[in-house]
Amino acid sequence: MSLRISVIGTGYLGAVHAVGMAELGYSVVAVDVDEAKIAALARGEAPIYEPGLDELLLKHAESGQVRFTTDISEAADADVHFLCVGTPQRHDGLAADMTYVHAAVDALAPHLERPCLVVGKSTVPVGTAVPLAERLVKLAPIGSGAELAWNPEFLREGFAVEDTLRPDRLVFGVSSDEAEQQLRSVYASAIADGTPVVTADLATAELVKSAANAFLATKISFINAMAELAEITEADVTKLADAIGYDERIGRKFLNAGLGFGGGCLPKDIRAFMARAGELGAPHALSFLGEIDAINLRRRERVAELARELAGGSVAGRRVAVLGAAFKPQSDDVRDSPALSVAGQLHLEGAHVAVHDPRAMANARQVYPTLEYADTVTDACRGAHVVLHLTEWPEYRRIDPVELAEVVSARAVVDGRNCLDARAWRTAGWTYHGLGRP
Ligand SMILES: NC(=O)c1ccc[n+]([C@@H]2O[C@H](COP(=O)([O-])OP(=O)(O)OC[C@H]3O[C@@H](n4cnc5c(N)ncnc54)[C@H](O)[C@@H]3O)[C@@H](O)[C@H]2O)c1
Numbered sequence: 001m002s003l004r005i006s007v008i009g010t011g012y013l014g015a016v017h018a019v020g021m022a023e024l025g026y027s028v029v030a031v032d033v034d035e036a037k038i039a040a041l042a043r044g045e046a047p048i049y050e051p052g053l054d055e056l057l058l059k060h061a062e063s064g065q066v067r068f069t070t071d072i073s074e075a076a077d078a079d080v081h082f083l084c085v086g087t088p089q090r091h092d093g094l095a096a097d098m099t100y101v102h103a104a105v106d107a108l109a110p111h112l113e114r115p116c117l118v119v120g121k122s123t124v125p126v127g128t129a130v131p132l133a134e135r136l137v138k139l140a141p142i143g144s145g146a147e148l149a150w151n152p153e154f155l156r157e158g159f160a161v162e163d164t165l166r167p168d169r170l171v172f173g174v175s176s177d178e179a180e181q182q183l184r185s186v187y188a189s190a191i192a193d194g195t196p197v198v199t200a201d202l203a204t205a206e207l208v209k210s211a212a213n214a215f216l217a218t219k220i221s222f223i224n225a226m227a228e229l230a231e232i233t234e235a236d237v238t239k240l241a242d243a244i245g246y247d248e249r250i251g252r253k254f255l256n257a258g259l260g261f262g263g264g265c266l267p268k269d270i271r272a273f274m275a276r277a278g279e280l281g282a283p284h285a286l287s288f289l290g291e292i293d294a295i296n297l298r299r300r301e302r303v304a305e306l307a308r309e310l311a312g313g314s315v316a317g318r319r320v321a322v323l324g325a326a327f328k329p330q331s332d333d334v335r336d337s338p339a340l341s342v343a344g345q346l347h348l349e350g351a352h353v354a355v356h357d358p359r360a361m362a363n364a365r366q367v368y369p370t371l372e373y374a375d376t377v378t379d380a381c382r383g384a385h386v387v388l389h390l391t392e393w394p395e396y397r398r399i400d401p402v403e404l405a406e407v408v409s410a411r412a413v414v415d416g417r418n419c420l421d422a423r424a425w426r427t428a429g430w431t432y433h434g435l436g437r438p
């Protein structure tokens with residue numbers, strides 16, 4: 001009989017994971033406490049924008065391969081339960097808020113009458129899983145045989161469906177051979193296609209995830225530190241990245257200098273990692289991540305500063321067009337969006353900020369309701385004294401600077417992602433400013 005899977009938490013990770021498991025042929029029940037989200041998913045409507053998700057969701061919701069519910073007791077019969085709830089940054093510090101993980105286990109455990117594997121996918125501080133396993137066993141009915149494993153998730157938003165169906169690696173944090181075998185059967189098709197598997201203890205699996213995101217954040221801040229120097233020396237950080245990236249030990253990926261990293265993962269994960277190191281008595285081990293965070297946040301301030309300079313010293317009373325609201329292209333996610341952070345700052349300084357984004361306007365409006373939102377790039381830029389290109393949607397690269405010049409008040413553009421055609425913009429009479437790119 002095919003495996004029965006439950007997925008607890010249907011956000012950016014869980015919704016895709018649930019649908020991905022259905023695509024692999026498993027019978028899936030997906031649970032969330034958010035009634036509106038579950039109602040939308042049950043209708044076959046994805047509550048997030050993620051390329052490829054709509055089609056798969058519709059197919060599997062209609063066929064009943066995946067069901068959505070707010071009633072966690074409906075997950076009781078699953079063989080494998082994936083925990084995909086949020087672990088955001090706490091409001092009172094850097095550490096991860098583990099409330100949702102605990103609540104999910106507390107709600108699920110009493111229903112686990114039969115042997116099953118509960119698999120954590122959320123990103124958690126190292127040292128979470130062992131006590132969580134004890135909590136699970138304590139709250140499950142006596143003799144239920146429920147066991148905990150950790151299988152961190154590495155998907156990228158914008159490529160989430162692809163990364164779920166064809167992961168580049170699998171990490172299984174397990175306490176028994178049975179747990180490993182169960183995870184191997186869940187992911188049998190990816191493993192048959194050659195996806196490498198690293199099997200480890202629970203702590204290693206947790207640590208791998210934090211380490212991966214810390215490394216990615218470090219790579220981005222490294223190149224952005226180079227961009228700071230390139231800007232002063234009028235060197236070109238994009239060429240620098242190409243040149244060092246040809247060294248296979250370095251690699252060109254994640255060396256795109258610009259406005260820096262945001263989103264629901266890298267910023268909060270490096271902070272939680274630092275906080276955890278402190279709790280473990282090793283604060284110095286990760287103190288460099290504080291600098292990685294600081295370099296990253298300086299990029300946002302630099303773009304705000306350039307906007308002020310280009311607007312004649314202050315943005316008060318000036319019109320600023322912000323192209324991009326999502327934290328990255330191909331996503332509607334605005335969590336810790338660098339673009340919106342800059343937009344919000346300039347708005348606070350008295351600018352009239354008009355934002356455009358192909359997918360993230362509804363989410364942006366919820367977080368920054370006082371900004372203006374324009375349906376088209378042209379409308380966002382009408383009368384602008386400065387245009388800020390802050391999220392590199394492909395359509396922004398196709399903007400004709402000659403046409404756009406007709407609607408702005410001043411031809412000044414900051415390319416916060418260093419990917420517009422600088423020569424074309426300058427030829428059309430614009431003052432073009434990249435970040436570490438002359
Ligand atoms: N977003 C990503 O690309 C990604 C990738 C890898 C790992 N992660 C990690 O996965 C976790 C989830 O991230 P996300 O981006 O999907 O967050 P999210 O906020 O989009 O989704 C979390 C979901 O969990 C639900 N939830 C909260 N408490 C619940 C409970 N008790 N029972 C059932 N549902 C509950 C929320 O309503 C929400 O829908 C985080 O730990 C994150 O770091 C995320």
Ligand SMILES: O=c1ccn([C@@H]2O[C@H](COP(=O)(O)OP(=O)(O)O[C@H]3O[C@H](CO)[C@@H](O)[C@H](O)[C@H]3O)[C@@H](O)[C@H]2O)c(=O)[nH]1
Pocket residue numbers: 123153154155156157158213216220253254255256257258259260261262263264265266269327328
């Ligand atoms: O060269 C680069 C690459 C990325 N970014 C920025 O970095 C952020 C994060 O990008 P990316 O890592 O592609 O997006 P996420 O979807 O947040 O994915 C990260 O976070 C997930 C959640 O933990 C992990 O699963 C993924 O492996 C990890 O890449 C975005 O703001 C990007 O604009 C840069 O500034 N320069």
